[in-house]
Amino acid sequence: MHAWPASEVPALPGKGRDLRIHDTATGGRITLDPGPVARIYVCGITPYDATHMGHAATYNAFDLVQRVWLDTKRQVHYVQNVTDVDDPLLERAVRDGEDWTELAERETALFREDMTALRMLPPQHYIGAVEAIPGIVPLVERLRDAGAAYELDGDVYFSVESDPHFGEVSGLDAEAMRLLSAERGGDPERPGKKNPLDPMLWMAAREGEPSWDGGTLGPGRPGWHIECVAIALDHLGMGFDVQGGGSDLAFPHHEMGASHAQVLTGEHPFARAYVHAGMVGLNGEKMSKSKGNLVFVSALRREDVDPAAIRLALLSHHYRSDWEWTDQVREALADDLDAPAALAAVDRWAAAQTSGGGTDESAPGLVSRTVDALLGVAL
Ligand code: ZN
Numbered sequence: 001m002h003a004w005p006a007s008e009v010p011a012l013p014g015k016g017r018d019l020r021i022h023d024t025a026t027g028g029r030i031t032l033d034p035g036p037v038a039r040i041y042v043c044g045i046t047p048y049d050a051t052h053m054g055h056a057a058t059y060n061a062f063d064l065v066q067r068v069w070l071d072t073k074r075q076v077h078y079v080q081n082v083t084d085v086d087d088p089l090l091e092r093a094v095r096d097g098e099d100w101t102e103l104a105e106r107e108t109a110l111f112r113e114d115m116t117a118l119r120m121l122p123p124q125h126y127i128g129a130v131e132a133i134p135g136i137v138p139l140v141e142r143l144r145d146a147g148a149a150y151e152l153d154g155d156v157y158f159s160v161e162s163d164p165h166f167g168e169v170s171g172l173d174a175e176a177m178r179l180l181s182a183e184r185g186g187d188p189e190r191p192g193k194k195n196p197l198d199p200m201l202w203m204a205a206r207e208g209e210p211s212w213d214g215g216t217l218g219p220g221r222p223g224w225h226i227e228c229v230a231i232a233l234d235h236l237g238m239g240f241d242v243q244g245g246g247s248d249l250a251f252p253h254h255e256m257g258a259s260h261a262q263v264l265t266g267e268h269p270f271a272r273a274y275v276h277a278g279m280v281g282l283n284g285e286k287m288s289k290s291k292g293n294l295v296f297v298s299a300l301r302r303e304d305v306d307p308a309a310i311r312l313a314l315l316s317h318h319y320r321s322d323w324e325w326t327d328q329v330r331e332a333l334a335d336d337l338d339a340p341a342a343l344a345a346v347d348r349w350a351a352a353q354t355s356g357g358g359t360d361e362s363a364p365g366l367v368s369r370t371v372d373a374l375l376g377v378a379l
Pocket of ligand 1: 042044228253
């Protein structure tokens with residue numbers, strides 16, 4: 001699958017510092033020391049609805065991670081997936097009487113447009129679940145053959161107890177995991193599972209749903225966690241620098257993915273840091289599809305909101321904090337009143353350089369290049 005066009009990142013004089021970032025697994029900030037090529041995997045969208053501000057905030061956070069690395073003069077190897085077959089996508093297609101592949105293609109195209117407008121750096125590998133299936137099947141077969149997965153009425157489940165490190169990403173206790181599993185696509189109540197938390201690796205073909213050749217697994221489709229593992233191992237390998245996503249992905253998605261990969265390879269960890277962005281709310285509630293309170297990037301663009309203003313709104317909140325999208329935020333931004341510390345520093349610098357007949361004629365250009373390179377905003 002193709003990604004979206006890259007905006008150029010201007011090179012700045014000197015060299016930035018190594019990124020220190022909050023890692024969910026250790027619960028504290030760690031300094032990452034990637035090799036000459038920093039490796040990052042960010043979980044992508046399930047394309048059944050347009051990009052909302054919560055998505056945009058998440059991708060903005062990981063865009064900044066890359067810009068910090070680029071400023072250390074490293075290359076960045078960035079991989080993102082598109083979950084272009086999954087229950088919510090199929091359910092939406094049935095609800096709207098639309099072909100699921102057309103829905104996925106349209107919403108993925110809109111996501112690309114939104115990312116382009118917001119000047120998010122594109123991944124080098126943008127991989128759909130469907131195109132990853134030939135690589136997923138042998139991984140599930142290997143887990144099964146190693147005794148780390150089992151069959152239940154034709155479906156294949158991963159046994160969380162096969163990974164001694166299970167639980168280390170989220171740090172949650174069993175009860176909290178069970179509640180989140182039920183909330184976030186798991187099936188802890190299904191009878192016959194060895195452990196209620198065990199996630200599905202391969203779902204046997206269902207009547208009226210698409211399915212693919214699963215080799216010895218039989219026809220079916222892949223689970224969500226193994227999708228990301230197959231793509232990450234294929235393009236980044238074990239021990240890559242950052243796995244990123246919204247805070248609602250820490251459990252079960254990133255926990256399960258880490259366990260799948262660790263059992264498959266016998267190595268630990270899957271990622272050196274698990275980094276999670278805060279949730280965006282609207283009028284006191286988390287912005288979510290189920291609540292129907294989404295603010296869409298494409299809708300803002302249609303209302304002629306400058307994408308740079310949307311990006312500044314994202315930048316005005318620390319990536320880990322949960323925050324609210326309100327029209328107030330938008331108005332504050334229109335006046336550039338609610339800018340973050342980084343922008344304020346740039347402003348002061350720009351003012352110092354340009355007032356009082358500054359002698360450095362290259363300064364204004366450097367200011368705009370800095371804001372462009374580090375914050376992704378072209379002035
Ligand atoms: Zn993922």
